[in-house]
Structure formats: C-alpha cells, structure tokens
Amino acid sequence: MATANKNLSEYDKNTIPSAKDFRFGIVVSEWNDKITEGLFSGAEKALLDCDATPDNIIRWNVPGSFELVYGAKRMIDTQQVDTVIVIGCVIQGETKHFDFVCEGVTQGIKDLNVQTDVPVIFCVLTDNNEQQSIDRSGGVHGNKGTEAAIAAIKMAYLRQQSSK
Numbered sequence: 001m002a003t004a005n006k007n008l009s010e011y012d013k014n015t016i017p018s019a020k021d022f023r024f025g026i027v028v029s030e031w032n033d034k035i036t037e038g039l040f041s042g043a044e045k046a047l048l049d050c051d052a053t054p055d056n057i058i059r060w061n062v063p064g065s066f067e068l069v070y071g072a073k074r075m076i077d078t079q080q081v082d083t084v085i086v087i088g089c090v091i092q093g094e095t096k097h098f099d100f101v102c103e104g105v106t107q108g109i110k111d112l113n114v115q116t117d118v119p120v121i122f123c124v125l126t127d128n129n130e131q132q133s134i135d136r137s138g139g140v141h142g143n144k145g146t147e148a149a150i151a152a153i154k155m156a157y158l159r160q161q162s163s164k
C-alpha cells in the first residue's frame with residue numbers, strides 16, 4: 001500500500017522553504033465534512049508551522065468535490081494567491097457516480113494547473129470506504145492535508161524562483 005510505505009505527513013522543516021511570503025488559497029468541500037475538516041486542520045497547521053501568516057491563508061467552502069474546480073478558479077482569478085489547495089473526500093457509494101466525480105475533479109484540477117499560472121494542489125481523497133478516509137485525515141496513515149500543505153509551499157517556491 002503506497003501510503004503505508006511513504007507517509008509524507010512527517011516533514012523536516014529544514015528541507016522546506018519558508019512560507020512567510022506566500023499567500024495560500026484553500027477550497028474545502030462540505031461533503032464528508034468530518035474528513036475534510038481533518039484534512040484542512042492538517043494543512044493549516046503545517047502552513048503555520050512553516051511560517052505562513054494567518055492573514056495569508058484564504059479559505060472558501062464549496063458543496064462537494066465536483067465544485068472544487070470552480071472554487072479554485074475563482075480563488076485564482078480574484079485573490080492574488082501563490083498557490084491553491086483543494087480539499088475533498090469522495091467515498092464509493094452504490095453507483096458509478098463516484099467514478100464521474102473523481103474523474104471530473106481530477107481532470108478539472110489538472111486543467112487549472114495547465115491553463116493558469118498558479119499551482120493547484122490535489123488533496124482529494126478517493127476512497128472505498130470511510131475508514132480509509134479516516135486513516136488518511138489524521139489517522140494511522142497520517143494526514144493528506146499536511147502533505148498537501150508541504151507540496152503547496154514547495155510549488156509556490158518553485159513558481160517564485162522560476163519567475164526570476
């Protein structure tokens with residue numbers, strides 16, 4: 001299991017650029033909010049731990065993961081952010097709806113990374129059951145929100161350095 005073998009939730013601050021000069025957008029899905037709030041908490045704690053300032057963390061909520069794409073686009077268009085983290089949790093139900101939601105948000109976020117100048121970090125759990133989501137939002141497999149925050153800092157830094 002990839003997560004079990006490679007848990008980025010524990011990080012070495014000495015290997016991560018300071019986040020103090022970066023502005024972060026975070027778009028959070030309200031579906032499965034027990035999970036998404038755990039992911040947001042992990043992301044926010046890691047950003048602050050890496051010197052981000054609270055005023056530079058802009059959070060918006062959207063109804064579900066499918067709406068993360070539009071929320072991220074509007075965040076980019078209006079909030080002068082250096083990077084965006086999208087947070088969602090999609091859990092398999094009885095039907096194929098899971099497949100279409102996952103594919104839609106994945107392709108949409110990919111498109112934003114291609115079409116805009118702002119890196120969008122994919123923190124969307126796509127799990128078979130709720131226990132898998134619990135395990136990855138502050139449970140035995142760490143917190144994907146923490147991992148997303150570290151990725152966001154690194155990508156904001158890459159964007160800054162590649163603009164010089």
Ligand SMILES: Nc1c(NC[C@H](O)[C@H](O)[C@H](O)CO)[nH]c(=O)[nH]c1=O
Nearest residue numbers: 029031063064065066088089090091
């Ligand atoms: N079943 C889940 C959903 N479904 C809702 C969609 O994301 C979307 O809001 C709806 O289709 C209206 O456009 N969303 C999740 O985030 N997680 C789920 O498990």
Ligand SMILES: CC(=O)[C@@H](O)COP(=O)(O)O
Nearest residue numbers: 091092093094095097098
């Ligand atoms: C991902 C979904 O939309 C899914 O959880 C909805 O459940 P169902 O497929 O049973 O309608």
